[in-house]
Amino acid sequence: MPLSRIIPCLDVAHGRVVKGVSFVNLRDVGDPVELAKHYSDGGADELVFLDIAATPNEAETLVSVVQRVADVISIPFTVGGGIRSVDDAARIIEAGADRVSLNSAALATPSLITDIAARFGSQAVVVAIDAGEAFVFTHGGRRATDIATVPWAAEAAARGAGEILLTSIARDGQRTGFDIELTTAVRDAIDIPVIASGGAGTAAHVAEALRATDAALVASIVHENPAGLPGLRREVAALGIALRPFKENP
Amino acid sequence: MSDVVVIDYGAGNTRSVRSSLTTLGFSSVVSADPDTIRGARNVILPGVGSARSAMTHLEATGAAEALVDRFTNGDDIVGICLGLQLALEASQEDGGVKGLGLVEGLVVRLETPRIPRLGWAIVDPWDEAFYFAHSYVAESPHMVATSEGLCVAVRKESFFGVQFHPEKSDAAGLKFLEQCLSRA
Numbered sequence: 001m002p003l004s005r006i007i008p009c010l011d012v013a014h015g016r017v018v019k020g021v022s023f024v025n026l027r028d029v030g031d032p033v034e035l036a037k038h039y040s041d042g043g044a045d046e047l048v049f050l051d052i053a054a055t056p057n058e059a060e061t062l063v064s065v066v067q068r069v070a071d072v073i074s075i076p077f078t079v080g081g082g083i084r085s086v087d088d089a090a091r092i093i094e095a096g097a098d099r100v101s102l103n104s105a106a107l108a109t110p111s112l113i114t115d116i117a118a119r120f121g122s123q124a125v126v127v128a129i130d131a132g133e134a135f136v137f138t139h140g141g142r143r144a145t146d147i148a149t150v151p152w153a154a155e156a157a158a159r160g161a162g163e164i165l166l167t168s169i170a171r172d173g174q175r176t177g178f179d180i181e182l183t184t185a186v187r188d189a190i191d192i193p194v195i196a197s198g199g200a201g202t203a204a205h206v207a208e209a210l211r212a213t214d215a216a217l218v219a220s221i222v223h224e225n226p227a228g229l230p231g232l233r234r235e236v237a238a239l240g241i242a243l244r245p246f247k248e249n250p
Numbered sequence: 251m252s253d254v255v256v257i258d259y260g261a262g263n264t265r266s267v268r269s270s271l272t273t274l275g276f277s278s279v280v281s282a283d284p285d286t287i288r289g290a291r292n293v294i295l296p297g298v299g300s301a302r303s304a305m306t307h308l309e310a311t312g313a314a315e316a317l318v319d320r321f322t323n324g325d326d327i328v329g330i331c332l333g334l335q336l337a338l339e340a341s342q343e344d345g346g347v348k349g350l351g352l353v354e355g356l357v358v359r360l361e362t363p364r365i366p367r368l369g370w371a372i373v374d375p376w377d378e379a380f381y382f383a384h385s386y387v388a389e390s391p392h393m394v395a396t397s398e399g400l401c402v403a404v405r406k407e408s409f410f411g412v413q414f415h416p417e418k419s420d421a422a423g424l425k426f427l428e429q430c431l432s433r434a
Contacts, residue, residue: 001362001363001364001398002367002368002369002370002371002382002398003369003370003371003372003379004369005369005370040420045369045370046369046381067265070265070266070269071265071269074266074269074270074273074417074418074419074420074423074424075381075418075419075420076381076383076415076418093263093298094263094265095265096263096265096266096269097263098263098266098383098415098418099383118300119299119300119303120298120299121298121299121300121332121366121385122365122366122385123366123368123383123384123385124298162366162368162383162385163366163368191363191364191365192364192365192366193364193366193368193369214364214368214369215369244370244379245378245379246420247421
């Protein structure tokens, strides 16, 4: 297996990075390009950008952010929010993103997963799942569905998704630890990698998630103290998790 | 004339490759024009998308023939990810696709526990971590590096191909690209 990944997630609205608790109470935490560079310099293995305000007139703002990010970092990054067609995905990938993340659009039109994978490869398609108690939510966690989390993850994988980004809505921004039970249930049901998301508060939480799955998403814990990412990596590594060797700038 | 031609086959993230080249001080241009490819100091065949659509595009534009000519003339070609796979004789992807045939070898489906194989992994004997994102892998007698037992770099005469993404592999990737493009 490749090395465990720690992935800072930047929620973007109107060209700024924001962060909320359980998907509400958003506050501004910075400029996406500056933060991307900062986290890349701090040893992030990968980045995820989710445009949580995505509306049709936001699309150009997002493409411009993606281009500027691609020009300042040389680690992989995934972009989600408002991608509803193969053309939308193409614009984001041509702007410099490695992968697109689909959420509500994949639930509404599951064939979109297959169509994007056919053009750009499975590795370019992440399906993001916002999980409630047992069912999936859409529209930034506001709208409940009657679709159960584990079967939906299995369907997404079967349709060509290359990775599942699994967020526990209840844990999002709470810093009380990841939902390991949920993560394990999804990971055991599929054979594509799974990123655990929601709940990172300490290095021990991140290490616990990385014992259960391939990658861990972090947000509040790093946005609060962007200079703390190298320290977080050291602590996680000290807990026995194999991360990529990373030379900190003196 | 630009230092490096990044070959366009219609599905790629060429921007990241070019950003890395700019960082390293190499000028670059994206093109599928056969004469531009033949005359370039160096070319990079980057890697995203499916083998079949990439080969179809390379053949339709004449880029495939230009790459074969370069190789025959001993001019450098760097393949990244799918760009490595396309240089071999054939791939199992998409029900079977004939490659450029520059280097002996085949491309087979990965048998790792999780596919795609995503993330950073150590490459031996170079002892550096690079970023991978692939579902298929090369098998070639011209293998020069491995990662977790898989063939991840192939070198024959003027062709040098790697399975990982140097343009996404941070400082290690930049160092690799610089060495690779400076060897001529």
